[in-house]
Amino acid sequence: MADINFFPLFLSLKVAMTATFFSIIVGLPTAYFLSRSDHRAADFVDTVLTLPVVFPPTVLGYYLLVLLGRQSWIGKFLEEQFDIMIVFTPVGAIVAASVVSIPFLIKSARAAFSGIDSDILNAAKLLGRSEINIFFSICIPLAWRGIAAGIIMSFARAFGDFGATLMVAGSIPDQTLTMPIAIYDSMLAGKTELTNKLVMIMTGTAAIFLFLLNRFEKRITKGGR
Amino acid sequence: MLEVKVKKKFGNFMLESSFQAESEILGVLGPSGSGKSLTLRCISGLQTPDEGKIVIDGVTVFDSRNKIDVAPGRRNIGLVFQNYALFPHLTVEKNIGFGLKDFDPKTKERLVSEMVEKVHLNGYENHYPVHLSGGQQQRVALARTLITKPKLLLLDEPFSALDKHIKGLLEQDLIQIIRDSYKGTVLLVTHNAEEAYRLCNRILIFSKGKTIQIDNKEVVINYPTSLDAARITGCKNFLNAELIKEDESFVTLKSEYLLFQAQKPNVVLPAKLTAGIRAHHMQLSSQPVTEINNFSCKIIEFIEGIFSITVYVNCSGHIMQVEVSKENAKQLLEFDREKTFLYIPPERIFLLPQEDN
Numbered sequence: 261m262a263d264i265n266f267f268p269l270f271l272s273l274k275v276a277m278t279a280t281f282f283s284i285i286v287g288l289p290t291a292y293f294l295s296r297s298d299h300r301a302a303d304f305v306d307t308v309l310t311l312p313v314v315f316p317p318t319v320l321g322y323y324l325l326v327l328l329g330r331q332s333w334i335g336k337f338l339e340e341q342f343d344i345m346i347v348f349t350p351v352g353a354i355v356a357a358s359v360v361s362i363p364f365l366i367k368s369a370r371a372a373f374s375g376i377d378s379d380i381l382n383a384a385k386l387l388g389r390s391e392i393n394i395f396f397s398i399c400i401p402l403a404w405r406g407i408a409a410g411i412i413m414s415f416a417r418a419f420g421d422f423g424a425t426l427m428v429a430g431s432i433p434d435q436t437l438t439m440p441i442a443i444y445d446s447m448l449a450g451k452t453e454l455t456n457k458l459v460m461i462m463t464g465t466a467a468i469f470l471f472l473l474n475r476f477e478k479r480i481t482k483g484g485r
Numbered sequence: 486m487l488e489v490k491v492k493k494k495f496g497n498f499m500l501e502s503s504f505q506a507e508s509e510i511l512g513v514l515g516p517s518g519s520g521k522s523l524t525l526r527c528i529s530g531l532q533t534p535d536e537g538k539i540v541i542d543g544v545t546v547f548d549s550r551n552k553i554d555v556a557p558g559r560r561n562i563g564l565v566f567q568n569y570a571l572f573p574h575l576t577v578e579k580n581i582g583f584g585l586k587d588f589d590p591k592t593k594e595r596l597v598s599e600m601v602e603k604v605h606l607n608g609y610e611n612h613y614p615v616h617l618s619g620g621q622q623q624r625v626a627l628a629r630t631l632i633t634k635p636k637l638l639l640l641d642e643p644f645s646a647l648d649k650h651i652k653g654l655l656e657q658d659l660i661q662i663i664r665d666s667y668k669g670t671v672l673l674v675t676h677n678a679e680e681a682y683r684l685c686n687r688i689l690i691f692s693k694g695k696t697i698q699i700d701n702k703e704v705v706i707n708y709p710t711s712l713d714a715a716r717i718t719g720c721k722n723f724l725n726a727e728l729i730k731e732d733e734s735f736v737t738l739k740s741e742y743l744l745f746q747a748q749k750p751n752v753v754l755p756a757k758l759t760a761g762i763r764a765h766h767m768q769l770s771s772q773p774v775t776e777i778n779n780f781s782c783k784i785i786e787f788i789e790g791i792f793s794i795t796v797y798v799n800c801s802g803h804i805m806q807v808e809v810s811k812e813n814a815k816q817l818l819e820f821d822r823e824k825t826f827l828y829i830p831p832e833r834i835f836l837l838p839q840e841d842n
Contacts, residue, residue, distance in 0.1 A: 377568070377570060379566045379567075379568065379570035380570045380571075380572060380573075382531050382557075382564075382566070382570065383564070383566060383570040383571075383572075383629075384572070384583070385531070385557050385558055386529055386530075386531070386557050386558060386560075386562060386563070386564050386630075387558070387583055387584030387629070387630075387633060388558040388559070388561075388584055388586060388633070389558065389583075389584075390558070398572060398574075401574045402572075402573065402574055
């Protein structure tokens with residue numbers, strides 16, 4: 261195993277975990293508001309957020325480049341104000357992975373939030389709890405299964421992303437080369453043995469993570485539901 | 486004390502709710518979709534009325550004119566939902582303590598255990614709602630609101646989710662708990678006139694989104710002020726009639742086929758009236774028993790209930806429903822079905838202005 265560079269594996273894990281983290285922070289409140297609103301705007305937001313699932317990764321990557329590249333308004337702003345560059349950096353990989361994975365979390369969590377009996381929320385409201393308090397004390401626990409499934413899906417999606425990451429972050433060895441891209445590179449270079457090893461590592465890691473996340477979901481679900 | 490005067494439009498449905506309640510158990514009676522539950526939701530703040538005013542114990546919680554709309558959580562109203570809406574992921578104890586804020590853990594624990602005692606749920610503190618019976622769940626829901634000492638207690642169809650055979654017991658149990666541990670105004674929503682009569686002092690009647698009558702339960706049942714109120718309280722027989730003659734204490738009326746007398750009410754009567762007679766107030770006999778209000782009729786059908794029998798009779802063209810207890814029904818079978826006599830007690834007839842429909 262001495263010939264294997266583990267950088268892509270660690271980068272992939274780091275990117276997937278950070279992307280999942282952002283998906284939770286942004287996705288859960290979004291899913292909650294979408295589930296509570298029957299306004300047309302909610303459907304519009306939902307559609308926009310689901311587009312990344314339907315787009316070919318290259319199209320999505322291209323949009324991100326246009327939106328966040330050094331020539332773009334956001335890209336310029338971030339570079340000038342905070343010295344942050346997105347394109348061809350690990351940050352870009354995280355952005356790409358977040359965008360592709362967040363719809364899975366939102367879809368799953370929105371369905372779970374919508375399934376909560378609105379009278380349960382009304383009861384909590386009448387008992388004097390604030391919206392935020394109700395979100396954490398009632399909604400998250402009751403929708404937990406759906407949320408957990410969403411987290412698992414979005415982690416899996418972020419971990420395995422290839423196209424969008426390649427478009428936005430490129431494949432700079434030891435900088436932005438994630439595991440799926442490393443596998444592609446090594447296959448193109450004809451290193452069959454290395455490719456096999458990398459695929460095995462990827463498969464093993466994915467299986468372990470899914471197993472751990474499933475355990476985590478079951479442990480938190482309680483209340484005899 | 487509660488004062489409500491609100492309007493709210495929902496598509497074609499228009500809610501116009503206007504009534505007052507003291508420290509009492511007020512029965513809110515009406516068919517489903519008549520605006521009872523919507524009124525509770527407006528009072529508790531879960532729905533915002535289009536216009537009007539809601540005052541609880543002298544505090545205005547809603548006033549469209551002065552732009553007052555107190556948030557539901559600050560109105561201090563206890564609402565027991567029709568399906569109880571317990572928090573399924575919390576134990577009985579946690580459910581009951583959910584609304585307690587600003588208490589140290591010790592006091593909170595004491596208050597919760599006192600409340601558990603009051604609603605007879607000792608030993609169930611650590612159970613989850615799904616493991617409780619319907620009646621127990623209902624008591625958790627009641628305890629959860631009572632512990633916050635609400636200014637107003639609203640019960641939305643509290644017994645409709647329960648099996649009929651345990652309903653009777655639970656009804657008394659629940660009302661006893663409320664009488665023992667709650668002193669304010671209680672609104673009990675139901676579509677069952679019997680239930681309202683058994684459990685409440687006064688009854689408010691809703692029909693098609695409007696509050697149409699509020700009075701002591703005896704008055705509401707004996708003297709409904711409209712056809713809808715009469716129907717909702719279970720009256721089955723209506724005769725359209727014309728006023729023929731007014732005596733000192735009786736009036737004579739003529740329906741399409743019958744001439745009958747009714748006790749004279751204390752109001753000025755219009756010429757066209759509807760006379761309502763409840764099914765259990767009429768009597769059937771084989772011979773005329775008195776001189777007035779005895780009509781020859783034919784028995785069309787017997788429908789047997791558990792405790793009584795409903796007899797359909799044809800009284801010179803009017804089909805009437807008479808309810809007879811099972812004991813009295815035995816002798817009925819021996820009557821000549823073609824020639825039976827129906828007696829309508831004049832004091833049991835209530836008169837309403839005729840409505841066109």
